[in-house]
Amino acid sequence: MTDLGDYRHVVDRDRVRLERCDACGRHRVEPMPSCPWCGSTPTTAVDAAGTGRVYSWVTVHRALDDAHAVDVPYTIATVELDEGCRVFARLDAPPATVTADLAVAATFLDHDGWTELRFVPAEVAP
Amino acid sequence: MTAAVAGVGYSPFSRESGRTVLSLAREACLGAIDDAGLAVTDVDAIVSFSLNHDSVPCQAVATALALPGLRFAADLDLGGQAPCHLVGLAAMAVETGRARNVLVFRALNGRSGARVGAMEFAGGGAPFRYPIGYGAYSMYVAMWARRFLLETGHDAEDLAAVVVAQREYAAANERALRRRTVTRDEYLAEPYVVEPFRASDCTVEVDGACAVVVTSEERARDLRHRPAVVASTAYRAGPRPGLDIGDHLLWDDYTRNYTSFLREELFARAGLTPADVQVAQIYDCFSSTVLMGLEGLGLCERGGAGAFVRSGATALDGRMPMNTHGGLLAEGYLHGMNTVTEAVLQVQGRGGTRQAPHHEVAVVTSGALMDGSAMVLTRGNS
Numbered sequence: 001m002t003d004l005g006d007y008r009h010v011v012d013r014d015r016v017r018l019e020r021c022d023a024c025g026r027h028r029v030e031p032m033p034s035c036p037w038c039g040s041t042p043t044t045a046v047d048a049a050g051t052g053r054v055y056s057w058v059t060v061h062r063a064l065d066d067a068h069a070v071d072v073p074y075t076i077a078t079v080e081l082d083e084g085c086r087v088f089a090r091l092d093a094p095p096a097t098v099t100a101d102l103a104v105a106a107t108f109l110d111h112d113g114w115t116e117l118r119f120v121p122a123e124v125a126p
Numbered sequence: 127m128t129a130a131v132a133g134v135g136y137s138p139f140s141r142e143s144g145r146t147v148l149s150l151a152r153e154a155c156l157g158a159i160d161d162a163g164l165a166v167t168d169v170d171a172i173v174s175f176s177l178n179h180d181s182v183p184c185q186a187v188a189t190a191l192a193l194p195g196l197r198f199a200a201d202l203d204l205g206g207q208a209p210c211h212l213v214g215l216a217a218m219a220v221e222t223g224r225a226r227n228v229l230v231f232r233a234l235n236g237r238s239g240a241r242v243g244a245m246e247f248a249g250g251g252a253p254f255r256y257p258i259g260y261g262a263y264s265m266y267v268a269m270w271a272r273r274f275l276l277e278t279g280h281d282a283e284d285l286a287a288v289v290v291a292q293r294e295y296a297a298a299n300e301r302a303l304r305r306r307t308v309t310r311d312e313y314l315a316e317p318y319v320v321e322p323f324r325a326s327d328c329t330v331e332v333d334g335a336c337a338v339v340v341t342s343e344e345r346a347r348d349l350r351h352r353p354a355v356v357a358s359t360a361y362r363a364g365p366r367p368g369l370d371i372g373d374h375l376l377w378d379d380y381t382r383n384y385t386s387f388l389r390e391e392l393f394a395r396a397g398l399t400p401a402d403v404q405v406a407q408i409y410d411c412f413s414s415t416v417l418m419g420l421e422g423l424g425l426c427e428r429g430g431a432g433a434f435v436r437s438g439a440t441a442l443d444g445r446m447p448m449n450t451h452g453g454l455l456a457e458g459y460l461h462g463m464n465t466v467t468e469a470v471l472q473v474q475g476r477g478g479t480r481q482a483p484h485h486e487v488a489v490v491t492s493g494a495l496m497d498g499s500a501m502v503l504t505r506g507n508s
Binding site: 004005028032037057058060061071073074087090 | 244250251252253254255257258259260261262265268269270272273276317318319320321322366369373375376380
């Protein structure tokens with residue numbers, strides 16, 4: 001599997017840790033040395049609320065690797081968090097029920113050595 | 127001084143070449159030089175591109191061709207964004223006197239060797255895709271396609287129209303890997319690979335190489351074929367193109383790719399408008415990028431690309447024949463270099479049974495998502 005790199009820092013147990021630009025207030029999921037909107041460097045770490053909406057999604061019927069082949073079909077969504085930034089994550093919902101702008105909430109799945117951020121429809125969130 | 131493409135060359139396309147990439151590259155480059163009517167020693171520059179080291183560097187081809195030297199070279203670490211951009215670089219080298227005759231090539235064992243469809247792209251965005259099972263380029267383009275279809279009022283019928291139209295062309299193209307036509311019903315009956323894509327929405331990976339020679343229009347006039355004049359090229363990455371080739375997390379609008387951003391500059395430099403285009407070769411690693419490219423370039427209004435294709439406008443007897451070789455969907459995935467060579471053949475009037483009747487102005491695109499390039503070729507005088 002790919003090196004988890006910064007993922008383990010961003011998704012830490014049951015938290016999603018964002019970088020918020022001190023200059024323009026925009027949030028980002030991927031850690032980077034400067035703000036991709038305004039270029040300034042100072043940031044504050046903030047925890048995401050864990051809620052958002054589906055911007056787009058795909059349902060994978062043929063997985064790329066064996067680790068995920070057992071899960072097909074599965075859905076990956078581009079989720080726009082309430083903080084305004086996006087993240088890719090598994091959306092645990094029947095594919096036919098997924099719509100654009102569907103309200104979703106974060107769940108966390110523990111793997112060996114890392115925690116995966118997933119989403120479920122907000123209406124079925126625990 | 128204006129640059130022009132003088133010749134094209136191909137190796138055979140296959141699912142298993144049994145040859146080295148350098149051997150394929152050499153054959154395509156020699157073919158292009160010969161097609162132009164030049165001597166090998168006339169070449170003084172080479173530019174190319176590769177993904178994850180799936181090709182050979184320009185220096186290797188210079189060595190294989192026994193060139194006395196290179197005055198200009200560029201090896202780009204890019205995928206399908208590169209071909210038109212490289213023709214642009216070659217044209218600039220010619221126009222500024224840095225080179226006289228430039229080879230532009232792409233070569234790979236894309237089927238029997240490293241396959242892009244199963245390739246991991248290293249970079250800052252990788253940890254946010256691969257561990258969760260979001261790891262194929264098809265998935266990324268499908269992610270854009272879903273939103274594009276929804277926002278622009280398209281659906282599976284429109285993807286089907288692209289596939290059916292291009293497979294029709296491919297049936298008459300001996301080089302194409304997929305030569306069997308498909309009907310709308312057959313397409314719709316295919317299972318999904320990555321919904322909304324079925325197998326026929328996805329390019330077919332191939333072993334092979336192709337190349338062009340870029341020279342000055344003036345020199346090209348004295349060569350074997352009528353010049354395909356490089357009237358304009360443009361490269362563009364929109365804002366926040368991401369941390370690596372697959373990273374689209376910071377891209378705001380999945381319904382608009384680089385074509386929307388470079389359109390104005392592309393046509394202005396050529397002194398032409400989208401309405402002047404008579405032949406189009408639109409990058410199609412996946413069917414949806416054709417629809418997005420048609421709208422991004424202004425060849426169709428927003429939401430109108432599907433209806434345009436369904437109307438037959440892109441067929442040989444239509445208003446603007448498009449992807450006349452069957453595209454990457456059917457001819458094979460030479461990462462858009464074969465999209466360029468097909469455009470050259472069309473502009474030069476050498477399309478054979480698939481020659482577009484009107485071919486004074488062609489537009490070509492390279493790339494699918496955040497960044498890419500395009501060019502306008504016009505028919506020169508011999």
